[in-house]
Amino acid sequence: MAEKNKYLIFLGCAIPYRVSAFEISARKILQKLGVELVEMQEFNCCGLPLDPVSHKMMLILAARNLALAEQKGLNILTLCPGCAGTLKKVNKILKEDKALREDINSHLKEAGLEFKGTIDAKHIMQALIEDVGLEKIKNAVVKPLTMLKVAEHNGCHVLRPKEYIGFDDPEDPKTLKILIEATGATCLDYMDETECCGAPSVGISDKVALQLARDKLNHVKVVGAQALVTICPFCHIMYDTNELRIEKMFNETYGIPILHYTQLLGLAMGISPEELAFNELRVDASKILKEAMLEAKDN
Amino acid sequence: MTEKEKERIKASEIDPKFKYEIAKMHGGEKLMRCFQCGTCTSDCPVARFSETYRPRQIIRMTQLGLRDRVLNSDTLWLCAACFTCTDRCPQDVEVASVIRVLRNLAAEKGCIPQVFREQAASILESGYAYKIPDLRIKKRESLRLPPLPRGNPESIRKTLCNVGFVKHIEKKGE
Ligand code: SF4
Ligand code: SF4
Numbered sequence: 517m518a519e520k521n522k523y524l525i526f527l528g529c530a531i532p533y534r535v536s537a538f539e540i541s542a543r544k545i546l547q548k549l550g551v552e553l554v555e556m557q558e559f560n561c562c563g564l565p566l567d568p569v570s571h572k573m574m575l576i577l578a579a580r581n582l583a584l585a586e587q588k589g590l591n592i593l594t595l596c597p598g599c600a601g602t603l604k605k606v607n608k609i610l611k612e613d614k615a616l617r618e619d620i621n622s623h624l625k626e627a628g629l630e631f632k633g634t635i636d637a638k639h640i641m642q643a644l645i646e647d648v649g650l651e652k653i654k655n656a657v658v659k660p661l662t663m664l665k666v667a668e669h670n671g672c673h674v675l676r677p678k679e680y681i682g683f684d685d686p687e688d689p690k691t692l693k694i695l696i697e698a699t700g701a702t703c704l705d706y707m708d709e710t711e712c713c714g715a716p717s718v719g720i721s722d723k724v725a726l727q728l729a730r731d732k733l734n735h736v737k738v739v740g741a742q743a744l745v746t747i748c749p750f751c752h753i754m755y756d757t758n759e760l761r762i763e764k765m766f767n768e769t770y771g772i773p774i775l776h777y778t779q780l781l782g783l784a785m786g787i788s789p790e791e792l793a794f795n796e797l798r799v800d801a802s803k804i805l806k807e808a809m810l811e812a813k814d815n
Numbered sequence: 816m817t818e819k820e821k822e823r824i825k826a827s828e829i830d831p832k833f834k835y836e837i838a839k840m841h842g843g844e845k846l847m848r849c850f851q852c853g854t855c856t857s858d859c860p861v862a863r864f865s866e867t868y869r870p871r872q873i874i875r876m877t878q879l880g881l882r883d884r885v886l887n888s889d890t891l892w893l894c895a896a897c898f899t900c901t902d903r904c905p906q907d908v909e910v911a912s913v914i915r916v917l918r919n920l921a922a923e924k925g926c927i928p929q930v931f932r933e934q935a936a937s938i939l940e941s942g943y944a945y946k947i948p949d950l951r952i953k954k955r956e957s958l959r960l961p962p963l964p965r966g967n968p969e970s971i972r973k974t975l976c977n978v979g980f981v982k983h984i985e986k987k988g989e
Contacts, residue, residue, distance in 0.1 A: 527964070530945075532951060532963050533947055533948075533951070536960075540958065555962075557962075557964050558970070560943065560966045560967065560968075560971055561938050561942060561966075565931070565935065565938065565944040566935055567896075567915060568918045568919070568922070569919065569932070569935050569980070569984065570935075570978065572980070573935075573975055576975055577971065577974075577975075580971070616841070623974045623975070626973040627974045629974070672895075672896075672898060676897065676901070676902050677898040677911070686902055687902075712860045712897035712899070714861075714895055715895070716894075716895040716896055716897075717893055717894075717895050719928070721865065724868075725895075728860055728861075
Protein backbone atom coordinates (compact mmCIF):
# COMPACT_ATOMS: atom_id res chain seq x y z
CA MET A 517 0.00 0.00 0.00
CA ALA A 518 1.26 3.38 -0.99
CA GLU A 519 1.83 6.03 1.68
CA LYS A 520 -0.98 8.31 2.78
CA ASN A 521 -0.45 12.06 2.38
CA LYS A 522 2.53 11.59 0.08
CA TYR A 523 1.81 11.64 -3.63
CA LEU A 524 3.28 12.06 -7.05
CA ILE A 525 1.83 15.29 -8.36
CA PHE A 526 0.32 15.01 -11.84
CA LEU A 527 -0.20 18.40 -13.47
CA GLY A 528 -1.47 17.37 -16.89
CA CYS A 529 -1.59 19.82 -19.81
CA ALA A 530 -4.15 22.55 -19.10
CA ILE A 531 -2.72 23.70 -15.78
CA PRO A 532 0.84 24.48 -16.86
CA TYR A 533 -0.54 25.87 -20.10
CA ARG A 534 -2.85 28.49 -18.65
CA VAL A 535 -4.23 27.83 -15.16
CA SER A 536 -1.22 28.33 -12.92
CA ALA A 537 -3.24 29.97 -10.11
CA PHE A 538 -4.75 26.54 -9.41
CA GLU A 539 -1.33 24.93 -9.11
CA ILE A 540 0.16 27.75 -7.03
CA SER A 541 -2.71 27.79 -4.54
CA ALA A 542 -2.94 24.00 -4.38
CA ARG A 543 0.74 23.65 -3.57
CA LYS A 544 0.41 26.26 -0.82
CA ILE A 545 -2.53 24.66 0.96
CA LEU A 546 -1.25 21.10 0.59
CA GLN A 547 2.09 22.06 2.08
CA LYS A 548 0.37 23.69 5.06
CA LEU A 549 -1.80 20.61 5.52
CA GLY A 550 1.24 18.36 5.66
CA VAL A 551 0.78 16.70 2.28
CA GLU A 552 4.05 15.91 0.56
CA LEU A 553 4.19 16.23 -3.22
CA VAL A 554 6.85 14.42 -5.20
CA GLU A 555 7.70 15.61 -8.72
CA MET A 556 7.90 13.05 -11.51
CA GLN A 557 9.89 14.19 -14.52
CA GLU A 558 8.69 11.43 -16.81
CA PHE A 559 4.95 12.09 -16.66
CA ASN A 560 3.12 13.20 -19.79
CA CYS A 561 -0.41 14.01 -20.83
CA CYS A 562 -2.86 11.63 -19.12
CA GLY A 563 -4.12 10.43 -22.50
CA LEU A 564 -7.65 11.83 -22.41
CA PRO A 565 -7.29 14.14 -25.44
CA LEU A 566 -6.37 11.08 -27.51
CA ASP A 567 -9.50 9.11 -26.58
CA PRO A 568 -11.76 10.66 -29.25
CA VAL A 569 -9.32 9.73 -32.01
CA SER A 570 -7.87 6.50 -30.67
CA HIS A 571 -9.05 4.73 -27.54
CA LYS A 572 -6.07 2.43 -27.69
CA MET A 573 -3.57 5.28 -27.69
CA MET A 574 -5.35 6.76 -24.67
CA LEU A 575 -5.12 3.43 -22.84
CA ILE A 576 -1.41 3.12 -23.55
CA LEU A 577 -0.59 6.67 -22.51
CA ALA A 578 -2.59 6.46 -19.27
CA ALA A 579 -1.09 3.04 -18.48
CA ARG A 580 2.36 4.49 -19.09
CA ASN A 581 1.80 7.14 -16.42
CA LEU A 582 0.40 4.57 -14.00
CA ALA A 583 3.33 2.21 -14.60
CA LEU A 584 5.79 5.04 -13.89
CA ALA A 585 4.04 5.81 -10.60
CA GLU A 586 4.10 2.13 -9.68
CA GLN A 587 7.86 2.16 -9.98
CA LYS A 588 7.94 4.86 -7.29
CA GLY A 589 5.36 3.08 -5.15
CA LEU A 590 3.33 6.25 -4.67
CA ASN A 591 -0.26 7.20 -5.43
CA ILE A 592 -0.95 9.95 -7.96
CA LEU A 593 -2.62 13.23 -7.01
CA THR A 594 -4.08 15.30 -9.83
CA LEU A 595 -5.59 18.78 -9.87
CA CYS A 596 -7.47 18.15 -13.10
CA PRO A 597 -10.59 15.94 -12.89
CA GLY A 598 -9.98 14.88 -16.50
CA CYS A 599 -6.59 13.42 -15.57
CA ALA A 600 -7.96 11.82 -12.39
CA GLY A 601 -10.92 10.34 -14.26
CA THR A 602 -8.76 8.94 -17.04
CA LEU A 603 -6.13 7.44 -14.77
CA LYS A 604 -8.75 5.93 -12.45
CA LYS A 605 -10.78 4.50 -15.27
CA VAL A 606 -7.82 2.94 -17.04
CA ASN A 607 -6.46 1.62 -13.74
CA LYS A 608 -9.76 -0.16 -13.08
CA ILE A 609 -10.20 -1.44 -16.63
CA LEU A 610 -6.70 -2.87 -16.84
CA LYS A 611 -6.85 -4.44 -13.41
CA GLU A 612 -10.06 -6.26 -14.35
CA ASP A 613 -9.41 -7.17 -17.98
CA LYS A 614 -6.45 -9.51 -18.21
CA ALA A 615 -6.42 -9.80 -22.00
CA LEU A 616 -6.48 -6.03 -22.47
CA ARG A 617 -3.79 -5.60 -19.81
CA GLU A 618 -1.52 -8.02 -21.63
CA ASP A 619 -2.12 -6.23 -24.90
CA ILE A 620 -1.35 -2.80 -23.41
CA ASN A 621 1.69 -4.17 -21.60
CA SER A 622 3.06 -5.49 -24.89
CA HIS A 623 3.19 -1.84 -26.02
CA LEU A 624 4.65 -0.53 -22.76
CA LYS A 625 7.39 -3.14 -22.99
CA GLU A 626 8.88 -1.15 -25.87
CA ALA A 627 9.73 1.53 -23.30
CA GLY A 628 10.74 -0.91 -20.57
CA LEU A 629 7.55 -0.44 -18.56
CA GLU A 630 4.83 -2.69 -17.18
CA PHE A 631 1.41 -1.95 -15.71
CA LYS A 632 0.72 -4.03 -12.60
CA GLY A 633 -2.15 -2.19 -10.93
CA THR A 634 -0.51 -1.46 -7.58
CA ILE A 635 -1.29 2.23 -7.02
CA ASP A 636 -4.28 4.61 -7.05
CA ALA A 637 -4.92 7.98 -8.63
CA LYS A 638 -6.94 10.63 -6.80
CA HIS A 639 -8.22 14.08 -7.56
CA ILE A 640 -7.20 16.70 -4.98
CA MET A 641 -10.79 16.94 -3.70
CA GLN A 642 -10.85 13.22 -2.96
CA ALA A 643 -7.43 13.36 -1.32
CA LEU A 644 -8.56 16.26 0.87
CA ILE A 645 -11.69 14.56 2.12
CA GLU A 646 -10.37 10.99 2.38
CA ASP A 647 -6.71 11.31 3.27
CA VAL A 648 -6.21 14.72 4.88
CA GLY A 649 -9.65 14.60 6.51
CA LEU A 650 -12.22 17.25 7.34
CA GLU A 651 -11.04 17.69 10.93
CA LYS A 652 -7.54 18.63 9.92
CA ILE A 653 -8.86 21.06 7.31
CA LYS A 654 -11.20 22.71 9.80
CA ASN A 655 -8.39 23.03 12.31
CA ALA A 656 -6.23 24.77 9.71
CA VAL A 657 -8.88 27.47 9.17
CA VAL A 658 -7.75 30.57 11.06
CA LYS A 659 -9.78 33.20 9.21
CA PRO A 660 -13.27 31.73 8.68
CA LEU A 661 -15.02 33.30 5.69
CA THR A 662 -18.40 33.45 7.40
CA MET A 663 -19.68 36.47 5.47
CA LEU A 664 -19.19 34.86 2.06
CA LYS A 665 -21.97 33.14 0.14
CA VAL A 666 -20.69 31.12 -2.79
CA ALA A 667 -21.87 28.45 -5.23
CA GLU A 668 -19.95 25.32 -6.22
CA HIS A 669 -19.37 23.65 -9.58
CA ASN A 670 -17.97 20.11 -9.70
CA GLY A 671 -16.18 18.97 -12.83
CA CYS A 672 -18.00 16.07 -14.55
CA HIS A 673 -14.99 13.76 -14.61
CA VAL A 674 -14.44 13.89 -10.88
CA LEU A 675 -17.82 12.11 -10.52
CA ARG A 676 -18.72 10.40 -13.80
CA PRO A 677 -19.05 7.76 -15.08
CA LYS A 678 -20.10 6.52 -11.66
CA GLU A 679 -19.25 2.91 -12.41
CA TYR A 680 -15.58 3.73 -12.96
CA ILE A 681 -15.02 6.67 -10.62
CA GLY A 682 -16.91 5.48 -7.55
CA PHE A 683 -16.60 8.75 -5.64
CA ASP A 684 -19.42 10.81 -4.08
CA ASP A 685 -22.88 10.79 -5.73
CA PRO A 686 -22.87 12.32 -9.24
CA GLU A 687 -26.58 13.14 -9.00
CA ASP A 688 -26.24 14.92 -5.66
CA PRO A 689 -22.58 15.55 -4.94
CA LYS A 690 -21.77 16.66 -1.40
CA THR A 691 -17.97 16.69 -1.03
CA LEU A 692 -17.25 20.11 -2.52
CA LYS A 693 -20.06 21.66 -0.46
CA ILE A 694 -18.66 20.14 2.70
CA LEU A 695 -15.17 21.36 1.83
CA ILE A 696 -16.48 24.87 1.11
CA GLU A 697 -18.39 25.01 4.37
CA ALA A 698 -15.22 23.99 6.20
CA THR A 699 -13.84 27.43 5.24
CA GLY A 700 -16.74 29.07 7.07
CA ALA A 701 -18.38 30.26 3.83
CA THR A 702 -21.98 29.38 3.01
CA CYS A 703 -22.49 27.16 -0.04
CA LEU A 704 -25.74 27.98 -1.84
CA ASP A 705 -27.92 25.52 -3.76
CA TYR A 706 -28.97 26.50 -7.28
CA MET A 707 -30.66 25.07 -10.36
CA ASP A 708 -28.89 22.41 -12.46
CA GLU A 709 -25.84 22.31 -10.21
CA THR A 710 -24.37 19.25 -11.90
CA GLU A 711 -24.67 20.63 -15.44
CA CYS A 712 -21.49 20.37 -17.54
CA CYS A 713 -19.56 23.62 -18.22
CA GLY A 714 -19.40 22.85 -21.94
CA ALA A 715 -15.63 23.32 -22.28
CA PRO A 716 -15.07 20.19 -24.42
CA SER A 717 -17.39 21.60 -27.10
CA VAL A 718 -15.28 24.74 -27.54
CA GLY A 719 -13.71 24.69 -30.97
CA ILE A 720 -16.49 22.45 -32.31
CA SER A 721 -19.37 24.76 -31.47
CA ASP A 722 -18.47 27.79 -29.37
CA LYS A 723 -22.10 28.83 -29.48
CA VAL A 724 -23.30 25.71 -27.67
CA ALA A 725 -20.45 25.90 -25.15
CA LEU A 726 -21.01 29.57 -24.32
CA GLN A 727 -24.75 29.08 -23.94
CA LEU A 728 -24.07 26.34 -21.41
CA ALA A 729 -21.73 28.60 -19.46
CA ARG A 730 -24.25 31.41 -19.58
CA ASP A 731 -26.95 29.11 -18.25
CA LYS A 732 -24.73 28.26 -15.28
CA LEU A 733 -23.83 31.88 -14.54
CA ASN A 734 -27.52 32.85 -14.69
CA HIS A 735 -28.47 30.17 -12.17
CA VAL A 736 -25.63 31.16 -9.87
CA LYS A 737 -26.53 34.84 -10.08
CA VAL A 738 -30.20 34.26 -9.26
CA VAL A 739 -29.40 32.81 -5.84
CA GLY A 740 -27.07 35.70 -5.04
CA ALA A 741 -23.73 33.87 -4.98
CA GLN A 742 -20.74 36.20 -4.53
CA ALA A 743 -18.42 33.75 -6.28
CA LEU A 744 -18.46 30.45 -8.13
CA VAL A 745 -15.99 27.89 -6.81
CA THR A 746 -14.46 25.31 -9.19
CA ILE A 747 -12.07 22.40 -8.86
CA CYS A 748 -11.25 21.86 -12.54
CA PRO A 749 -8.94 23.86 -14.82
CA PHE A 750 -11.27 23.51 -17.81
CA CYS A 751 -14.40 24.58 -15.94
CA HIS A 752 -12.39 27.51 -14.58
CA ILE A 753 -11.25 28.60 -18.04
CA MET A 754 -14.80 28.19 -19.30
CA TYR A 755 -16.29 30.58 -16.75
CA ASP A 756 -13.43 32.91 -15.80
CA THR A 757 -12.05 33.50 -19.30
CA ASN A 758 -15.46 33.74 -20.92
CA GLU A 759 -17.53 35.64 -18.38
CA LEU A 760 -16.91 39.05 -19.93
CA ARG A 761 -17.46 37.67 -23.40
CA ILE A 762 -20.75 36.10 -22.35
CA GLU A 763 -21.85 39.36 -20.72
CA LYS A 764 -21.28 41.20 -23.99
CA MET A 765 -22.66 38.52 -26.26
CA PHE A 766 -25.91 38.00 -24.39
CA ASN A 767 -26.25 41.41 -22.82
CA GLU A 768 -25.98 40.12 -19.26
CA THR A 769 -24.18 41.42 -16.18
CA TYR A 770 -22.63 39.04 -13.69
CA GLY A 771 -19.46 40.32 -12.03
CA ILE A 772 -19.15 36.91 -10.37
CA PRO A 773 -15.52 35.97 -9.64
CA ILE A 774 -14.57 32.36 -10.36
CA LEU A 775 -12.32 30.95 -7.65
CA HIS A 776 -10.32 27.77 -7.48
CA TYR A 777 -11.37 25.94 -4.33
CA THR A 778 -7.75 25.92 -3.26
CA GLN A 779 -7.76 29.74 -3.30
CA LEU A 780 -10.85 29.87 -1.10
CA LEU A 781 -9.41 27.42 1.39
CA GLY A 782 -6.06 29.23 1.28
CA LEU A 783 -7.71 32.51 2.27
CA ALA A 784 -9.40 30.83 5.20
CA MET A 785 -6.07 29.33 6.19
CA GLY A 786 -4.64 32.83 6.41
CA ILE A 787 -2.56 32.75 3.22
CA SER A 788 -2.42 36.11 1.41
CA PRO A 789 -4.28 36.67 -1.86
CA GLU A 790 -0.95 37.43 -3.57
CA GLU A 791 0.49 34.09 -2.55
CA LEU A 792 -2.68 32.39 -3.82
CA ALA A 793 -2.30 34.07 -7.24
CA PHE A 794 -5.60 35.96 -7.09
CA ASN A 795 -4.06 38.40 -9.56
CA GLU A 796 -4.28 35.73 -12.26
CA LEU A 797 -8.07 35.72 -12.23
CA ARG A 798 -9.72 37.50 -15.15
CA VAL A 799 -12.91 38.41 -13.32
CA ASP A 800 -12.11 40.93 -10.61
CA ALA A 801 -12.30 39.36 -7.15
CA SER A 802 -11.28 42.43 -5.14
CA LYS A 803 -14.76 43.00 -3.73
CA ILE A 804 -15.03 39.62 -2.06
CA LEU A 805 -11.40 39.78 -1.01
CA LYS A 806 -12.10 43.03 0.78
CA GLU A 807 -15.04 41.44 2.59
CA ALA A 808 -13.01 38.39 3.50
CA MET A 809 -10.20 40.57 4.84
CA LEU A 810 -12.48 42.87 6.80
CA GLU A 811 -14.13 39.94 8.38
CA ALA A 812 -10.83 38.41 9.36
CA LYS A 813 -9.93 41.63 11.14
CA ASP A 814 -13.24 41.62 13.00
CA ASN A 815 -12.66 38.13 14.28
CA MET B 816 -32.32 16.60 -54.58
CA THR B 817 -34.46 18.41 -52.02
CA GLU B 818 -33.50 18.43 -48.33
CA LYS B 819 -36.36 16.03 -47.60
CA GLU B 820 -35.16 13.54 -50.18
CA LYS B 821 -31.65 13.70 -48.79
CA GLU B 822 -32.97 12.84 -45.35
CA ARG B 823 -34.91 9.81 -46.53
CA ILE B 824 -33.13 6.59 -45.67
CA LYS B 825 -32.53 4.23 -48.56
CA ALA B 826 -32.20 0.48 -48.07
CA SER B 827 -28.88 0.59 -49.90
CA GLU B 828 -27.40 2.78 -47.15
CA ILE B 829 -27.97 0.18 -44.48
CA ASP B 830 -25.06 -1.96 -43.39
CA PRO B 831 -26.52 -4.70 -41.19
CA LYS B 832 -23.08 -5.67 -39.89
CA PHE B 833 -22.29 -2.21 -38.53
CA LYS B 834 -23.90 -2.74 -35.14
CA TYR B 835 -21.99 -5.96 -34.55
CA GLU B 836 -18.77 -4.20 -35.41
CA ILE B 837 -19.50 -1.52 -32.80
CA ALA B 838 -20.64 -4.04 -30.19
CA LYS B 839 -17.28 -5.79 -30.48
CA MET B 840 -15.37 -2.67 -29.53
CA HIS B 841 -14.42 -1.58 -26.03
CA GLY B 842 -17.28 0.57 -24.74
CA GLY B 843 -19.71 -0.36 -27.53
CA GLU B 844 -20.74 -3.74 -26.10
CA LYS B 845 -24.18 -2.69 -24.86
CA LEU B 846 -25.37 -0.84 -27.97
CA MET B 847 -28.15 -3.34 -28.71
CA ARG B 848 -29.78 -2.85 -25.32
CA CYS B 849 -31.03 0.65 -26.20
CA PHE B 850 -34.85 0.75 -26.33
CA GLN B 851 -35.02 4.40 -27.43
CA CYS B 852 -36.49 5.85 -24.26
CA GLY B 853 -34.83 9.23 -24.91
CA THR B 854 -33.34 9.78 -21.45
CA CYS B 855 -29.91 10.43 -22.94
CA THR B 856 -31.12 13.18 -25.26
CA SER B 857 -33.39 14.85 -22.73
CA ASP B 858 -30.59 15.04 -20.14
CA CYS B 859 -27.78 15.92 -22.55
CA PRO B 860 -26.43 19.44 -21.92
CA VAL B 861 -25.25 19.79 -25.51
CA ALA B 862 -28.61 18.71 -26.96
CA ARG B 863 -30.21 21.43 -24.86
CA PHE B 864 -28.50 24.14 -26.90
CA SER B 865 -27.73 22.40 -30.18
CA GLU B 866 -30.37 22.05 -32.86
CA THR B 867 -28.77 18.99 -34.38
CA TYR B 868 -27.03 16.97 -31.68
CA ARG B 869 -29.18 14.09 -30.37
CA PRO B 870 -27.45 11.12 -28.72
CA ARG B 871 -30.54 8.89 -28.96
CA GLN B 872 -30.62 9.47 -32.70
CA ILE B 873 -26.95 8.58 -33.04
CA ILE B 874 -27.57 5.33 -31.13
CA ARG B 875 -30.57 4.46 -33.33
CA MET B 876 -28.77 5.22 -36.57
CA THR B 877 -25.92 3.02 -35.41
CA GLN B 878 -28.29 0.17 -34.58
CA LEU B 879 -29.85 0.54 -38.02
CA GLY B 880 -26.47 0.39 -39.71
CA LEU B 881 -26.35 3.86 -41.26
CA ARG B 882 -22.59 3.77 -41.22
CA ASP B 883 -21.76 6.67 -43.52
CA ARG B 884 -24.38 9.02 -42.16
CA VAL B 885 -23.17 8.49 -38.63
CA LEU B 886 -19.45 8.60 -39.31
CA ASN B 887 -19.56 11.60 -41.63
CA SER B 888 -21.76 13.64 -39.36
CA ASP B 889 -20.16 16.73 -37.82
CA THR B 890 -22.45 16.54 -34.82
CA LEU B 891 -20.64 13.39 -33.64
CA TRP B 892 -17.87 15.67 -32.39
CA LEU B 893 -20.15 17.90 -30.32
CA CYS B 894 -20.44 15.52 -27.36
CA ALA B 895 -18.80 17.08 -24.28
CA ALA B 896 -18.08 13.64 -22.76
CA CYS B 897 -19.81 14.62 -19.52
CA PHE B 898 -21.12 11.04 -19.09
CA THR B 899 -24.54 12.15 -17.85
CA CYS B 900 -26.16 9.90 -20.48
CA THR B 901 -24.03 6.91 -19.48
CA ASP B 902 -24.91 7.33 -15.81
CA ARG B 903 -28.65 7.78 -16.45
CA CYS B 904 -29.41 5.27 -19.21
CA PRO B 905 -31.98 2.82 -17.78
CA GLN B 906 -30.61 0.11 -20.07
CA ASP B 907 -27.03 0.62 -18.97
CA VAL B 908 -25.84 1.59 -22.45
CA GLU B 909 -22.51 3.39 -22.20
CA VAL B 910 -23.82 6.09 -24.51
CA ALA B 911 -20.78 8.38 -24.33
CA SER B 912 -18.50 5.42 -25.01
CA VAL B 913 -20.53 4.35 -28.05
CA ILE B 914 -20.08 7.88 -29.36
CA ARG B 915 -16.36 7.64 -28.67
CA VAL B 916 -16.19 4.33 -30.56
CA LEU B 917 -17.93 6.01 -33.51
CA ARG B 918 -15.48 8.93 -33.37
CA ASN B 919 -12.57 6.52 -33.39
CA LEU B 920 -13.96 4.90 -36.55
CA ALA B 921 -14.53 8.29 -38.16
CA ALA B 922 -10.97 9.26 -37.23
CA GLU B 923 -9.66 6.11 -38.89
CA LYS B 924 -11.27 7.29 -42.11
CA GLY B 925 -9.48 10.59 -41.67
CA CYS B 926 -12.46 12.59 -40.35
CA ILE B 927 -10.90 14.41 -37.38
CA PRO B 928 -11.80 17.98 -36.49
CA GLN B 929 -8.87 20.35 -36.34
CA VAL B 930 -8.81 20.80 -32.53
CA PHE B 931 -8.60 17.07 -31.91
CA ARG B 932 -5.97 16.54 -34.56
CA GLU B 933 -3.80 19.34 -33.20
CA GLN B 934 -3.93 18.02 -29.66
CA ALA B 935 -3.09 14.48 -30.76
CA ALA B 936 -0.19 15.69 -32.90
CA SER B 937 1.13 17.81 -30.04
CA ILE B 938 1.07 14.86 -27.64
CA LEU B 939 3.07 12.77 -30.07
CA GLU B 940 5.56 15.57 -30.51
CA SER B 941 6.01 16.88 -26.99
CA GLY B 942 4.08 14.67 -24.60
CA TYR B 943 1.60 17.47 -23.92
CA ALA B 944 -1.71 18.31 -25.58
CA TYR B 945 -0.62 21.95 -25.87
CA LYS B 946 2.74 23.49 -26.46
CA ILE B 947 3.60 25.23 -23.19
CA PRO B 948 4.84 28.73 -24.11
CA ASP B 949 8.40 29.64 -23.06
CA LEU B 950 6.98 32.61 -21.22
CA ARG B 951 5.06 30.26 -18.92
CA ILE B 952 8.15 28.18 -18.27
CA LYS B 953 10.15 31.30 -17.38
CA LYS B 954 7.34 32.50 -15.16
CA ARG B 955 7.38 29.19 -13.28
CA GLU B 956 11.02 29.79 -12.48
CA SER B 957 10.34 33.29 -11.17
CA LEU B 958 7.48 31.93 -9.02
CA ARG B 959 9.82 29.22 -7.78
CA LEU B 960 7.51 26.45 -8.96
CA PRO B 961 9.23 23.12 -9.60
CA PRO B 962 10.23 22.54 -13.24
CA LEU B 963 7.57 20.95 -15.40
CA PRO B 964 7.88 17.27 -16.21
CA ARG B 965 9.95 17.19 -19.37
CA GLY B 966 7.85 14.43 -20.74
CA ASN B 967 9.62 11.79 -22.68
CA PRO B 968 8.37 11.94 -26.24
CA GLU B 969 10.77 9.27 -27.35
CA SER B 970 9.49 6.81 -24.79
CA ILE B 971 5.92 7.73 -25.74
CA ARG B 972 6.67 7.08 -29.37
CA LYS B 973 8.12 3.71 -28.52
CA THR B 974 4.96 2.66 -26.72
CA LEU B 975 2.70 3.96 -29.46
CA CYS B 976 4.75 2.98 -32.50
CA ASN B 977 2.80 -0.21 -33.12
CA VAL B 978 -0.58 1.51 -33.08
CA GLY B 979 -1.05 2.08 -36.81
CA PHE B 980 -3.00 5.21 -36.10
CA VAL B 981 0.07 7.26 -35.17
CA LYS B 982 1.24 7.61 -38.77
CA HIS B 983 -2.18 8.83 -39.70
CA ILE B 984 -2.12 11.74 -37.26
CA GLU B 985 1.42 12.69 -38.11
CA LYS B 986 0.90 12.60 -41.86
CA LYS B 987 -2.26 14.68 -41.79
CA GLY B 988 -0.82 17.02 -39.21
CA GLU B 989 1.94 18.16 -41.52
S1 SF4 C 1 -31.02 6.49 -22.39
FE1 SF4 C 1 -30.23 4.47 -23.02
S2 SF4 C 1 -32.03 3.27 -23.60
FE2 SF4 C 1 -32.67 5.42 -23.49
S3 SF4 C 1 -32.45 6.16 -25.63
FE3 SF4 C 1 -30.54 6.65 -24.57
S4 SF4 C 1 -29.20 4.89 -24.95
FE4 SF4 C 1 -31.27 4.24 -25.45
S1 SF4 D 1 -21.64 12.54 -22.67
FE1 SF4 D 1 -22.07 13.60 -24.61
S2 SF4 D 1 -24.02 12.70 -25.31
FE2 SF4 D 1 -23.80 12.16 -23.17
S3 SF4 D 1 -24.95 13.70 -22.05
FE3 SF4 D 1 -22.79 14.40 -22.11
S4 SF4 D 1 -22.62 15.69 -23.96
FE4 SF4 D 1 -24.55 14.53 -24.12
